[in-house]
Amino acid sequence: MKHLVVPAVVLALLAGSCGSRASKGAITEEMAFEGVSNYCHEAVDWSVAEENPSLMELSMGEETDTEYQVVFRSYTGALTYFHVDKASGVTRMEEYVPFLDIRNEAGTIDLYDYLEKKAE
DSSP states (O other): OHHHHHHHHHHHHHHHHTTOGGGGOOOOHHHHHHHHHHHHHHHSOGGGGSSOGGGSEEEEEEEOSSEEEEEEEOTTSOEEEEEEETTTOEEEEEEEETTTTEEEEEEEEEHHHHHHHHHO
C-alpha cells in the first residue's frame, strides 16, 4: 500500500504545479504597479503627455489585506482604479469621472499577462 500512496502524492504535487500561476507566488506592491503600468502603456495613447508629463499619472492607492489599489489619472481628469488581488493577480478595473460623479465597472485583467509581456 505504501507504494501506491507515494506516487499518488507525487502526481498530485506535480499536477498542481504544472502551468499554475499560483506557483509564481503572491503579488507584491512592485508587481502590481509594474503590471498596471504595462497595461496602461499598452491600452492608452501616452503621446498627449509627451510635452507635459503631469497630464497623466500612475500612483499607488490604498492597500488592504487582500488587494493593492493602483490609480491611473488620464489627461481628461478621469480616474481608473485597478484593484489587484494579492493572491491571484486578478485585477478589477473601475472608472471614475470626478466632474460628473460617475463610477463604472470597466472589466478585469490578469495582471500576470502584463508582467509577462514586459519580460518577452
